Amino acid sequence: MKFKTHHLVFNTKKRIDFINITQEVRKVIKESQIKEGLCLVNAMHISASVFINDNESGLHYDFENWLEKLAPHDPIEHYRHNDTGEDNADAHLKRQIMGREVVVAITDGNLDFGPWEQIFYGEFDGQRSKKILIKVIGE
Numbered sequence: 512m513k514f515k516t517h518h519l520v521f522n523t524k525k526r527i528d529f530i531n532i533t534q535e536v537r538k539v540i541k542e543s544q545i546k547e548g549l550c551l552v553n554a555m556h557i558s559a560s561v562f563i564n565d566n567e568s569g570l571h572y573d574f575e576n577w578l579e580k581l582a583p584h585d586p587i588e589h590y591r592h593n594d595t596g597e598d599n600a601d602a603h604l605k606r607q608i609m610g611r612e613v614v615v616a617i618t619d620g621n622l623d624f625g626p627w628e629q630i631f632y633g634e635f636d637g638q639r640s641k642k643i644l645i646k647v648i649g650e
Contacts, residue, residue: 515543517645523637529571530632539645546620548649552630553612556641558602560609560633578605602636609633
């Protein structure tokens with residue numbers, strides 16, 4: 512069995528952002544030379560997410576608005592977590608909704624996706640450096 516570990520680092524300009532990382536993941540799989548296996552991609556921060564969905568700007572706009580309705584940033588006093596001096600309780604909740612990680616099958620050296628599926632990094636408390644883990648395992 513072979514494996515490859517790679518990290519991506521992001522520092523978004525906006526507090527909330529969605530970044531398509533599919534091509535970066537494909538590049539790591541190609542470098543691994545693994546033809547059959549699994550690829551794990553996970554956000555290594557508790558206020559960020561990795562998820563699979565469509566690469567459509569209207570959908571990303573809808574995600575942001577929907578998440579803001581479910582867990583609004585303001586008023587920050589609304590959240591007990593923020594009593595610690597933080598102001599990012601909403602980001603933790605948004606991450607919980609969107610998920611920590613994805614696992615995708617690798618078949619014949621490619622991500623085994625359905626139509627329109629892409630991998631995204633979801634940032635909910637941006638403007639600082641954060642890391643993503645890509646782990647490819649297989650033969």
